[in-house]
Amino acid sequence: MDSQKTNSTLRTVNVVRYVMPLREGGSLPALADADDGFSYVLKFRGAGQREKALIAELLGGEIARLLGLKVPELVFANLDEAFGRSEGDEEIQDLLKGSQGLNLALHFLSKALTYDPGATIVESVLASKIVWLDTFITNVDRTYRNTNMLLWNRELWLIDHGASFLFHHSWDNWEKQAISSFPLIKDHVLLPYANDLKAVSEEFVAIITDEKIEEIVAMIPDEWILASRDVETAEEGKEVYASFLKMRLKNFEVFIKGAEDAREALI
Missing domain, CATH: 3.30.200 (Phosphorylase Kinase; domain 1)
Incomplete structure (x- = not known):
């Protein structure tokens, strides 16, 4: 599904x-x-x-x-x-x-298996796409300790993105985080295989338009945003999420270089 x-x-x-x-x-x-x-x-x-x-x-x-x-x-x-x-x-x-x-x-993906990096090698383009995604959304939780990927019907499925968007735990510096690299990408389980980041960037930057960002952010229920009391209105909160993603996309070279540097340090 x-x-x-x-x-x-x-x-x-x-x-x-x-x-x-x-x-x-x-x-x-x-x-x-x-x-x-x-x-x-x-x-x-x-x-x-x-x-x-x-x-x-x-x-x-x-x-x-x-x-x-x-x-x-x-x-x-x-x-x-x-x-x-x-x-x-x-x-x-x-x-x-x-x-x-x-x-x-x-x-629920019945009978899915947890991805085991020691048993299954992910090809470079797919690995690069997943690493790109996780450095874009600042996801800290796709490591060897907890891969958050499943093998189902011989395909790799991504689960559990709840540890992404680190900025929303401290809203006062979201602009800085939007234009910064993501050093924690060094722990990503697929980083050693991700040698197509530049090619993937060209593809993904064309897909993620401002309109698509706004469409996805609009899905957030107002009550979820207001529950933390970080912002006065749900509209304000959604504007921050959308602006974070738009700014990060415009500065994608920064986080991609950070991921490439981290990968070179590994290999």
């Missing part, structure tokens, strides 16, 4: 059954069933970095999809007020209570 172009909005489903926690992540995502008949990996607004992680997941996933990378379908997942009252685990019950309303979920 993927697409190579973004939607103007995401589908909304209602969670009908909490199946089990997925304890690989620190924010306790869960496998859940929804009223559309599908299973999802549910990301909770009441966990960890709260709504900011959901915003990063939404933006990162839809930008990846726009660029033609494989990402499970993202949906808004509504959690009813009564949901989880019968849950026996107190920690999970508190999480469910704190996540009532609109959450985010990824279509």
Whole structure:
């Protein structure tokens, strides 16, 4: 369930059954069933970095999809007020209570395998595309320790972009971060294979237009932006996200040179 172009909005489903926690992540995502008949990996607004992680997941996933990378379908997942009252685990019950309303979920890829860099080599162009994406959105979480990629139907799928967009944890310096390189790219699991960054840049800069950026940013629910109280209005918050991405794109040579330098240091 993927697409190579973004939607103007995401589908909304209602969670009908909490199946089990997925304890690989620190924010306790869960496998859940929804009223559309599908299973999802549910990301909770009441966990960890709260709504900011959901915003990063939404933006990162839809930008990846726009660029033609494989990402499970993202949906808004509504959690009813009564949901989880019968849950026996107190920690999970508190999480469910704190996540009532609109959450985010990824279509569950049944029988997918975690990408193992020791077992599967990713070809250069695809590796370069993923590294480009992650340095563009400042994603710290695609390392050897936690690759956040799955092999499903012999294809590489990207998951979990909630640790992207570092600037929104400190809004006062977003302009500086927008035009800076991303030193943490040195830890990227695919960086050793990414020797086509310049060619990928030409392709991706042509795809990511200002209009596409605004379309993706517009998907963010107002309530998620307002929850952190970093900005006065949701419109102001969306303007910052859009401006960050536009500025970063205009200065792509800076972060691509940083990634190329980091790669040369590795090899």
